Amino acid sequence: MAKQLEGLNPDLIAFIESQKMFFVGTARKEGRVNLSPKGMDTFRVIHENRIVWLNLTGSGNETATHLSENSRMTILFCAFEGKPLILRLYGAAKVYHERDAIFQEHIDLFPANPGARQIIVLEIDLVQTSCGYAVPLMDFKEERSILKSWAEKQGKDKIRTYWKDKNSTSLDGLNTGIIED
Helix, strand or coil: CCEEECCCCHHHHHHHHHCCEEEEEEECCCCCEEEEEEECCCEEEEECCEEEEEEECCCCCHHHHHHHHCCEEEEEEECCCCCCCEEEEEEEEEEEECCCHHHHHHHHHCCCCCCEEEEEEEEEEEEEEECCCCCCCCCCCCCCCHHHHHHHHHHHHHHHHHHHHHHCECCCCCECCCCCC
């Protein structure tokens, strides 16, 4: 049932554009594997073998740490509505911070969000689809506004303090790169 492709085709791009959430998986050579759910309007297909997503401020920053050592990333989409489908994007990713030119080149692809933390660029080397027959059907109700409201209330200075206090070290005690040395 699984199919492998070298890149995204128009049908898969349309599928991605209709999804309300996705999952990101990363791992260092040793330590914990990280799997994070992502939502909001934070994902863009640049072309069949490149995507970018806006990583928002959250309680941790494992993805950034993992990618600093090991660029492997998997992104997973599941059809929770409509025709069943699981879509995995495999490749090598890199993290870009507000101080990086690539961040500045891509930030305007997304709606303004005061919690914008990093932009991740994934160069896709394999696309895999599978049936998704066991994924439950669920109805989308609405996006949560809590994260954006929190970030707006904090303002840039308090968010940077939060990054320093909560996002600069991974679960394994490693530097996430969010704060320049």
